[in-house]
Amino acid sequence: MTDQYASNASQSKHEYSATSLEDLSPRIQEACRSAGWSSLAPVQARSIPVLLRGDDLMVQSRTGSGKTGAFLLPMLERLNPDQAACQALILVPTRELARQVHAEAQTLFKGSGLRTAAVFGGVGYKEQFDALREGAHVVVGTPGRILDHLLKGSFATKKLRILVMDEADRMLSMGFYQDMVQIRGYLPQSVESSYLFSATFPSHVLRLSSQFLIDPGFLSLSSDTLNVAEIEHSYYVVPAVQRERSLLRILEYLNPVSALIFCNTKSDVQFVTTVLQRFGLDADQLTSDLRQNKRDQVLGRIKAGNLRLLVATDVAARGIDIPDLSHVIQYQPSEDPELYVHRAGRTGRAGASGEAVTLVAGMEKIKLNQVAKKFRIPLQEQELPSEETVNDMVGQRLTAILEAELRSRDLVQQERAKRFVKLARELGQNDDAAMLLGMLLDEAAQKASQGPAAPSEEEPPSEPKQDKPKANKKRRRPRRKKTRQSSDNDSNSSQGN
Template sequence: MTEEKKTADTGENQDNGPETLPEISFDELPEELKEACGRAGWDDIMPVQKKALPYVMQGRDVMVQARTGSGKTGAFVLPLLDKLNADSKDCQALVLVPTRELAKQVAGEAEMLAGARGINVVSVYGGVGYKSQLEAFSEGAQLVVGTPGRVLDHLKNGALNFDKLKVLIFDEADRMLSIGFYPDMKRIQAFLPKRLFGAFMFSATYPPVVLRLADQFLHKPDFLSLSGDQVNVAEIENVFCEVPAMGKERYLLRLIETENPTSAIVFCNTKRNVEFVAAVIKQFGFDAEPLTADLSQNKRESVLNRIRSGQLRILVATDVAARGIDIPELSHVFMFEPPEDPESYIHRAGRTGRAGASGTVITLVDLVQKAELKRIAAKFKLNLIERKAPEDEDVAAIIEERVVALLEKKRRDLTYFHGERISRFLDMAKRFGEEEDTLVLMAMLMDEFYQSSLHSPPELPEEKGAKPKPQGGEKKGGSGGSGGGKPSGKPSGNPKRKRRPRRRKPKDD
């Protein structure tokens, strides 16, 4: 962990830059924010709100490490109440979220906190018609909460504009990247004004790809965490899921689909399990290869070169076969079973979280193996987190979000003649959706489309200096960072560096 990634609340200002901000208490809140808390039934504020509110209220760009249920929505909605002008119908604040459910949840909480202030909150997301969203815009939409794809649709159609936008918020940034929204987020950036009051990012984890996203949208952000005096962006999260002894491979598949790793190693204890698990993962559409000690040197090098170069997403291996492997930015390690040798757990987990990156280690255990894993955790003083294994309905919801995002992206890029071709099938699609037998045919096409997307990870922010990919011909505008210039992308936890002054607009603009 480098000194430059210290949180803003350490109180250490080694380069004499902007002062760190102390936490705020409920009693110190402005009266109108106390009233908003009262509408929500809060007689106190959550730890994330105490830490983040002072920065958000001052418009200092900030990255906040916070999980769902921590109270993060209040941390960014409360300060908006005195920033939004109810007399203007223009969009003044944008909250980007990964899913329709989160869009509805955030919008609902924002409406409750705003009360009768005349602020209209509009949630927009894909997979539904446009009519109700367009009608809501016509009545005014001071605060828009939406998924990046549908927000981009409205921008391109002229139903939404950001000329008066003051605040940009990313909620659950890591999940947005996992679903595949990065290309849409970059295209939205072309519509952002050159100056913002502030840009704020909330995410449960901060792997390198999320830090690079912040580099592109935020200006010298502070970094706040609830976990202690420092934000450990290089932290390895050790998770386990208790599952039945039989059918473990089904739970592994659900985890892979919900996590959507950029690249991963699945560890098994035996060659037989390696070959079985790799075959099952491949049957479900993922690009996976087994790696065992039986492979020839040429085959072994070929497989390793593929995963190192990003051409292979999932490697399934034994401990012996994976010894000495170093894969840059390996996002996940899955353990189909705990290792027989406790030392091997550290070896396996160490494949991720390399060179300052963060990583996730997920182990599948049955009841007996759970006790074994806890002994390993006690031996090495690991903080094990138990997580409920995803069920089929959890996976179905995530797949729906991804398929909608991918299909709507394709729709935005349709040529005139492609649209003409598609129009020939609209009546057929409607008829097919009305009968159970023909509905299966449509499901087959959707499955084929989804499976074709699994061989490659979602497009993600690239490292600084990498050749940028073309983003399409949107209208030209500012870079979107709240500082207007090129952001440093590094959490400034010593915020006393000289900062470019922000242009704050009066409330009646």
């Protein structure tokens, strides 16, 4: 499917026609005014006409470009406020994004009669139960908690018409994919439209999209060429000492599906690999003095999608073509400017998008910017995430994985686990004893990080063993096959998400 998307996008001669705010309904114009928007962001101008038609669509647009408004505004025209039932489901990877989308929906839907509900973990169920029971028209939630409500029977999807997956690159990656497949089983045939919104579309997302969308169009507003493929170039300024600690923080923050990490020397490769392995990350190394059988073993793992992080020198990685590589990370920028292009070009292949990330310290930042200027690379500086931010993100990912594991257990296994709930509460109230829980969670996190780099389209996860309400096996009725496939490019706006 990846090659198909790249071919169709590059060969298409049609572009999605942009609309203006004045061309839209008074209801949408009023919603924009209430949000303080005097005009549409590019992603909104290009995608809203498609969403109003109800065609399935994949939209590639950077964070902060206004894509939240792009999928919320058409709901003002397509949803019925007199029908007290969930008609639109928006799935997001984090509770922070759920809160953000929910807040923006409340602003845009003010006075329309449409009610929204935010459904995510880490908080009590009562308020969510009440909102779902009262018939919220739009539900914004994380996959794990949405699935919990589906299993409990507190969330009905019989009237669902629109499905949105925001930050689709994360939604279809390890930790969420199993829940997404199970949620798909509850979607009714009456779902009319499905949408994926993401800043990047790695190859595994393109491959898995057919499980949720029917013959979707592709709209790209993140590149300067009419092509699905794109590499996002960024760098982090890190302290000169303990660079490896910054790398760990960046890896846990980005959570790459698969990454090739370049070092300038063999000793650095060995050091970085050891650090990553000691911190429980699924990493291995490739150097020029590696024995051939070991080299073949390492390459076999990463090409099969069973190794997430490969640390290598330029010499060792020469001539290696790794499919589905989501990230290239330069632990140190090379002294040779040409090597930046060769390193970065390892990702974003075969019609997929990818990210090239560089760690710089001191004068390295100046040299990197000179390389970017020479080769006209749109380089962006990113703020090094704080330990608190990273810990919170890792905690949310682990919670989602553990919740999925709990749901997969049968009633006897759950009964066994209940014996330790009281002990867990007691341990959590004592700082010294809480370290015991931290140790167990760390082991669970390391075990999860050793899994396959990306979910397989051919081998979806099995359904949970426990009893649950009967799910619909067929997602929706067949619809007229669409014939257009397009990609468009534009600049970004700071409006919305």
